[in-house]
Amino acid sequence: AKRDPMRRVCFYDREMDEAARLRKRLASDLRTALKQEEFTLHYQVQTAVPTGEICGYEALLRWYHPELGEIAPAEFIALAEENGLIVAIGDWSLRAACAEAATWNPPYKISVNLSPSQFVHPDLPEKIAAILAETGLDPSRLELELTEETIVVDKARALLTVRRIKAMGVTIALDDFGTGYSSLDTLRSFPFDRIKLDRSFVQDLETNPQATAIVRAVLSLGKSLNIPILAEGIETSGQLTILSAEGCDAVQGYFLGRPATPRQIVESGAIIRHA
Ligand code: C2E
Ligand code: CA
Numbered sequence: 001a002k003r004d005p006m007r008r009v010c011f012y013d014r015e016m017d018e019a020a021r022l023r024k025r026l027a028s029d030l031r032t033a034l035k036q037e038e039f040t041l042h043y044q045v046q047t048a049v050p051t052g053e054i055c056g057y058e059a060l061l062r063w064y065h066p067e068l069g070e071i072a073p074a075e076f077i078a079l080a081e082e083n084g085l086i087v088a089i090g091d092w093s094l095r096a097a098c099a100e101a102a103t104w105n106p107p108y109k110i111s112v113n114l115s116p117s118q119f120v121h122p123d124l125p126e127k128i129a130a131i132l133a134e135t136g137l138d139p140s141r142l143e144l145e146l147t148e149e150t151i152v153v154d155k156a157r158a159l160l161t162v163r164r165i166k167a168m169g170v171t172i173a174l175d176d177f178g179t180g181y182s183s184l185d186t187l188r189s190f191p192f193d194r195i196k197l198d199r200s201f202v203q204d205l206e207t208n209p210q211a212t213a214i215v216r217a218v219l220s221l222g223k224s225l226n227i228p229i230l231a232e233g234i235e236t237s238g239q240l241t242i243l244s245a246e247g248c249d250a251v252q253g254y255f256l257g258r259p260a261t262p263r264q265i266v267e268s269g270a271i272i273r274h275a
């Protein structure tokens with residue numbers, strides 16, 4: 001019995017070694033992933049409430065590792081952010097999403113996530129303008145999703161960048177709303193076109209009356225500020241019913257549609273591609 005704790009330490013050590021080795025491997029493989037065309041984008045539908053009409057799609061990055069298979073963003077975005085690769089990878093996402101959306105009929109909006117180092121990069125507005133020109137996507141069809149984490153790095157500069165992007169006609173959404181620490185201040189000072197309510201609030205809707213109260217308050221805040229609210233992570237019809245009754249503007253989640261390949265959304269009939 002006395003040897004047990006020691007053995008456990010060794011066991012954990014070995015596991016940590018393996019986790020660290022995997023991280024190192026992924027970090028190193030990430031360097032060549034772009035060149036070897038291992039990234040793809042999946043698209044998740046966003047629908048208006050209560051009409052159920054499609055209003056757009058969010059582009060979500062996927063990495064198909066040649067040996068390890070599909071790796072979720074949660075596992076590699078942070079790594080890419082740490083070693084600076086996220087700027088090149090994120091730019092690839094932005095360009096690929098705009099190019100894809102430019103082929104769609106009807107002309108749905110496309111939402112693209114921006115990570116902190118992409119957003120603070122001084123060339124961002126020029127890059128966006130170049131990508132729009134190159135792909136022919138109308139600026140009003142592009143929405144960029146920012147989190148508070150991205151904005152708080154330097155609020156004054158962030159506001160200038162947001163204004164420059166909006167001046168092109170591109171819209172800005174605040175992502176993961178409710179999980180940051182200064183939400184009200186951010187709302188007061190930034191001209192967001194839309195707020196995406198984090199899925200943690202939606203998850204508890206059917207079981208926790210407090211969650212309904214919070215969602216109701218956020219929806220009412222949105223109405224007062226005249227900013228539409230999209231609720232994320234809807235997984236059940238019950239959640240959709242509550243959100244609809246409370247006056248939510250739009251929804252996104254597995255219940256409405258899982259992230260899918262361009263081919264899958266074309267085959268579903270939601271989109272007709274023109275050449
Ligand atoms: P996010 O922007 O909050 O994206 C929503 C995440 O929730 C996606 O995970 C999506 O697949 C997942 N999701 C959607 N509906 C449901 C649902 O009903 N239930 C549950 N449990 N999950 C749902 P994903 O694709 O793994 O992406 C994770 C995060 O990675 C994103 O969070 C975003 O922050 C980041 N990310 C994804 N693509 C890109 C990209 O192209 N560029 C950058 N910079 N970040 C990206
Ligand atoms: Ca997002």
Ligand code: CA
Pocket residue numbers: 175176196198232
């Ligand atoms: Ca989100």
Ligand code: CA
Pocket residue numbers: 176
């Ligand atoms: Ca997130």
